[in-house]
Amino acid sequence: MDLHLDLDGPRVRAGLESALRDAISGGRLGPGTPLPSSRALAADLGIARNTVAEAYGQLVAEGWVTAVQGSGTRVAERVAAPGRGASSAETAARGARYDLRPGSPDVSAFPRAAWLRAARRALNQAPFAALDYDDPRGRPELRAALAEYLARARGVRTSVESILVCSGFAQASWLLCHVLRIAGAGTLAIEEYGLPTVHATAVACGLDVRTLPVDGDGARLESAGDAAAVLLTPAHQFPLGVPLAAGRRAQAIAWALAGGRLIIEDDYDGEFRYDRHPLGALQAHAPDHVVYAGTSSKTLAPGLRLAWLVLPPALVEPLVAAKTIADRQTGAIDQLTLAELIASGAYDRHVRRSRLVYRRRRDRLVAALAARAPKARVSGIAAGLHALVTLPPGRTEEEVIAEAAERGLALSGLAMFGAGEPRHAPALVVGYAKPPEHAFTGAVARLAAVLA
């Protein structure tokens, strides 16, 4: 294929990126258009192949293009609207009355009164030092509360010294990729279905990304090979919804121990298991080789931007250095408030209440689809804030999402979470936790109608 670009200015890579951005945002390169290979474009333009590869990497990180193993680089299906940080699909979904997209809890149930009470107690007791430049790892009150909570609720082996409070999992994953890269790591292995943002972050930090197939037992580790680290969602694979089987957990730890490699355990919804006691964290089996990552985004609200890493001792120092450069430390008042919320028991009460609500919602979703759309199939364990709903045979994700949008319901297809060639049948990732309580019944009714 031929691609006409006008390069200008002395800095070729920046010029190339800018020319490609203009061509995409101006519509000359439409969604899904394949781009030439970096080798071919470099030859065409008479510039170094690395320059093209780096420009492509930057555009992947910015969301303009996607890189799919085996099928090259393409213009992204949904390019972020310039300066808004919201894709056109997101903008359309904002107008939707009902929303079953995954990723968020029911923020209308955020415990505002309990939060404000905790904030008052916390701020009135806070030492002056808490309001000044402070320990980049976070407030000792919060790290102590988290150490106790994570040991009790998730079986994590930790200490106040090894916890790093982060500004959300987005920052946590950026810090980890950045530190891996400057320690000389080349490749991060991730699950072939997962959060696209993790992929983009790894590429932006200069890491190569290798995807691991996921089957009914979770990620298949034999593909990890010589990657420096692997990011897993062992408790509840996102978005496929399976737990990592016991044999695979052992295999992951053996892989890490044998090569001095790292496992990043993304325990994004480990608090929510409905059918039985959740499996404890993988981290407890190899605390020197596993980084445990937790977040308040599913238990409280994504808008808080509070997450935490439990670090192997050798990683504390480089992560603290990266955090210091990135933003010095996370805001103190929210940290103190969350510490007070955990210490007072209000956090546990909120999690238990949410668990009951989401469990009932999942049951109602399963029952509604079984009754009114029996050809749709719900899979994954009874856990978390989302379910995988495989479409009735013959239906495509695009048509189902479009039909739902006409009925005022926003949905997400599985394809947008896939990093490789689609291996799974067309499906929806249904975030049943997201709607406020009054809208849940209407949302599920519309979903069932679309899938009937």
Added chain:
Amino acid sequence: MDLHLDLDGPRVRAGLESALRDAISGGRLGPGTPLPSSRALAADLGIARNTVAEAYGQLVAEGWVTAVQGSGTRVAERVAAPGRGASSAETAARGARYDLRPGSPDVSAFPRAAWLRAARRALNQAPFAALDYDDPRGRPELRAALAEYLARARGVRTSVESILVCSGFAQASWLLCHVLRIAGAGTLAIEEYGLPTVHATAVACGLDVRTLPVDGDGARLESAGDAAAVLLTPAHQFPLGVPLAAGRRAQAIAWALAGGRLIIEDDYDGEFRYDRHPLGALQAHAPDHVVYAGTSSKTLAPGLRLAWLVLPPALVEPLVAAKTIADRQTGAIDQLTLAELIASGAYDRHVRRSRLVYRRRRDRLVAALAARAPKARVSGIAAGLHALVTLPPGRTEEEVIAEAAERGLALSGLAMFGAGEPRHAPALVVGYAKPPEHAFTGAVARLAAVLA
């Protein structure tokens, strides 16, 4: 000089960095020890010079070594204590009863009651969307309040669309350096005296740093040359305390316009001028070429980690992309609370109250030194939260700081803020805002005694 290093492992740069860290933390390379030039070390080790230069750059960013133009690379005087994020000097200062180091306001005066009232009003009114994943630029309530406040108080030309809320100035400067670098920028010019963290951030982002001499009229722009951007503190040079003279302001803008270059205006303490109405922001004269940076760290508390950038239109999109990768968005509750504090007038009242207090403190400092240490000289305009105190002839910063420490007073010397060869006589950067009110008199008495 000879330097013995055992390189191991396949990745030479990481191995070199790690070997140097071990040699420094183990004490084999003491504070101030000069390191070989990157050319010499590369030849010794038989590796590429770039590899050595990159390893040095990383170690500068991490605070292990310092790079001084013209005098090469040396082991830092105060290496960060591993895993603590606090230098040994900081640890020693924590034990001090009195503290006149610059950088912080009096956090004991943080308006806790007003903050909690604003938090209650803000959280009770917040739409559900504020608690969910949201606009990476920040809450519209805060951007609207800042647009009004910055126009009124600092003469900034802005709109809600062009403001990016950041997690402190540390993050703001990281985002800017990162975006400059991926846009192809090579060099950032900074003032030869300034925050060491800005220097480290630029190097960590892969930028070369060029330092501009500062005289009584502020930074000398003719040294900026072909740098892609310059970071200035026009209202009140940190730490020398002079404003950028009118001719220099015009010169800076002409430089930026002529080359399509960028000025970063760090208006860290622009709210605090005591002798007359402060000069308006430089940004108003060329909003397409100046990024205005403001912060709540001096007006309220550094622990909040709330800062803001007012961006030229062309920079909004790349900064939003960088922010999205870095931490998605800044925490919503503090943003909503600050918006309410500004909109209700409580923020202005707190700033006015602080201005009166700090103005009186500055007058008391000047009077005490004039009476009891007449050979020390206070310079800089009547503004901000710090004053430059040139030492009596014959005294050194080290001996004054050590003598003060014995009396329980923590001080900072000018040298720690210098990026080049020292051009200024030995001096202290005295942060008179920092002590709580009850400790101010004792702190100044001790300072006067040490300088007498």
